[in-house]
Amino acid sequence: MFFASDNSGPVHPEVLQVLAEANQGYQMGYGADDLMDEVRDRIRTLFEAPEAAVYLVINGTSANALALATLADPWDTVFCTPVSHIHRDECNAPEFYTGAKLTLVQGDDKMTPEALCAAIEAEGNRGVHGPQRGPVSITQVTECGTLYTLEDIRALGDMARGYGLPFHLDGARFANALVALGCSPAEMTWKAGVDVVSFGGTKNGLMGVEAVILFDPAKAREFELRRKRGGHLLSKHRYLSAQMAAYLRDDLWLRSARMANDTCNRLAGGLRAAGAMFMYEPQANMIFARLPRRVHRNLIAAGAVYHMEGEELEGPDEDAMLRCRLVCDWSQPEAEVTRFLDLVTEQMAPAA
The missing domain is CATH 3.90.1150.10 (Aspartate Aminotransferase, domain 1)
Structure with a gap:
């Protein structure tokens, strides 16, 4: 009767099988393996985003922190809710990697466009003396177990875009949200205004891997450099690729x-x-x-x-x-x- 966390369950046997297959012979390191080519193609197809840049890291904290660092300057602030994972559970990793601060958008479990507008208006208006307006970040599924509907995400995306701000989605439980809403990955992300998504797998049967998907490929080079500089580029990358490949095959x-x-x-x-x-x-x-x-x-x-x-x-x-x-x-x-x-x-x- 174990209900403490979806991080605590076993790795899915189909994932272990692909890992065992990937463990044979030799492959180029640092993401140049054949399985990563498969992962990249599958994710681009799933998200209907043929130009998207796709990268793998070992956990959700690194995915979120590196994604936000790619979107934010050190003098910016990131807008998120008081119950967001990046605020409550990542030991200031987003601040460490971005150099930016977090501004909490008041509310209960979900961010609303009205509250986001008020938070944005309260920042970026003190010239050089205050933080500049930076990315908006939401958690889907929220840390309270609730969902942003597609309409919710579109409204927040419109608000962010109206201020010229990038929009990040922390999708540690992306798959759980998607099947609950009955929508497509594209509908829950870039079609609703999301610029970067952390696409989770660890909480859903993988050993330890998350994908970062940047819908603007112009940000790809910066993300690559930040991943390497932050110590999150694995040399034996094929073991990340194998997990994600198994995850995407046959709709696992x-x-x-x-x-x-x-x-x-x-x-x-x-x-x-x-x-x-x-x-x-x-x-x-x-x-x-x-x-x-x-x-x-x-x-x-x-x-x-x-x-x-x-x-x-x-x-x-x-x-x-x-x-x-x-x-x-x-x-x-x-x-x-x-x-x-x-x-x-x-x-x-x-x-x-």
Whole structure:
């Protein structure tokens, strides 16, 4: 009953098979391997972007930080939400790599055009004394498990473009969002105004690789130099390429995301029926819920693993509704979900 993170699940067997095949013989290093040619072609086709520049790095933090560094000057500010991954979970890596600061656009789980406009208007108006207006960055799926609709992304893209600002999408859970929205990669990115996307794979069955896709190839050379200078160009690059090639073949990325989302839908339905309270309506593969302290204590004693969102498991009020985060991935055993829901239902049932 492991719901702590989609980073914690196993690597998909189809990925391990391609890695084993890639481990035979010799290949040129630093991204000059044959599999990288396949990856580049597949991504360009998927995104309907034949001129896009495509690069691989080992994790989402490096993908986001290097992408934003390519879009921002050191005197700029990057506009993001208070719950964005680049603000909450990357140890100032975006600031380190860009030299820029982050400006938090006020709101709840998602950025709105109105809030973005207010944040932009509040910056870039103090001449040489203040930060200049820089990239806009959103997280899709959001860190609250919700989704930007295509209309949401287009509206933010229009706002950014109206101020002449580049638009970055942190897509660590890109596939989960895509299958939930039922759209194409192009519709969720460049057709909605996105300039650069971090295309995630690690949370969806890969060992450790993310793609950075720049829809303006004029930025390619700068990204290459920043990747090398930042220590993120792997010499044995074929092992990154092999993972991403496996991910894209036979729609593994979509199949895995659907499995995670379907599991989450089932989990959310069972929790709702048992009387759990949701902090945000689950839309992809993450649930933020409230359950009584006594239920949490019994679940964890029975072997359930998940994050308590800063709540104290010990306390005097057994019925206090405590927050938790539950994350599903492609590999969740159906029997474990059933067991978890049975325990919740049993514990939530009123005493006879």
